[in-house]
Amino acid sequence: MEDNFIQFEYKKLSETDLIKNSGTFLEQMSNRRTIREFSTEIVPEEVIVNIVKAASTAPSGGNAQPFLFCIVKDKETKHKIRNGAEKEEKLNYEKRYSDDFKKKVSKFKVTWEKPFLDDAPYLIVVFKEKYKKTGDLIQKNNYFTESTGIAMGLLVASIHNAGLVTVPYSPAPMNFLSEILDIPENLSPVLVFPVGYPKEGTKVPNLKKKKFEEMYKVY
Ligand SMILES: Cc1cc2nc3c(=O)[nH]c(=O)nc-3n(C[C@H](O)[C@H](O)[C@H](O)COP(=O)(O)O)c2cc1C
Secondary structure, eight states: OOOOOOOOOOOOOOHHHHHHHHHHHHHHHHTOOOOOOBOOOOOOHHHHHHHHHHHHTOOOGGGOOOEEEEEEOOHHHHHHHHHHHHHHHHHIIIIISOHHHHHHHGGGTOOSOOTHHHHSSEEEEEEEEOEEEETTEEEEOTTHHHHHHHHHHHHHHHHHHHTOEEOOBOOSSOTHHHHHHTOOTTEEEEEEEEEEOBOTTOOOOOOOOOOGGGSOOOO
């Protein structure tokens, strides 16, 4: 069997540092909120690239790395994405969504209009790679949904860690994203993450969250 292993460099921390580091991260993540109103202020591109690089370090089933992050900064392309999304959203709100669904999301005060797709200086559009195609050879990626989900979790944490905000936005249907960004059919769009600074004075819904005790068990 081929042996192609390298040394894993590991520095063991003290229990005090473990507790301190995990507590600091917890406190930081506890302040994260979804933001739907963005400032148009420019963010250094290096920050966005660092955020995406951090997300791209995610573990993945069989090391397939079945994710693609499209960073969109071009105003015209962002506007095309807004138009594509709003065309679908208008139909959703006027014809496709049930009254029950609309009532459920009313606490977020969302409508078919999505100005954040123009306002945020960057959109990160995430695609999951269902299979790899080399000539006629098709190789399915195992766990592409789970792997891309983990990468998007890292993306959200990295955006927050950098001091910026986002909304994980899921237009439906979203195949217009593949058309605008010219992405082949072995990849499917998953979510759009507008990234930037929050609009000054923006408010967030006062959501009722589950108690932590309802979300974990120790065995
Ligand atoms: C998979 C996923 C899809 C989402 N889709 C949308 C969306 O299309 N529009 C939107 O305004 N928020 C969307 N959100 C944001 C959620 O509404 C938000 O995370 C939730 O209300 C909790 O609020 P918080 O992030 O401030 O804790 C989505 C979040 C996730 C994880």
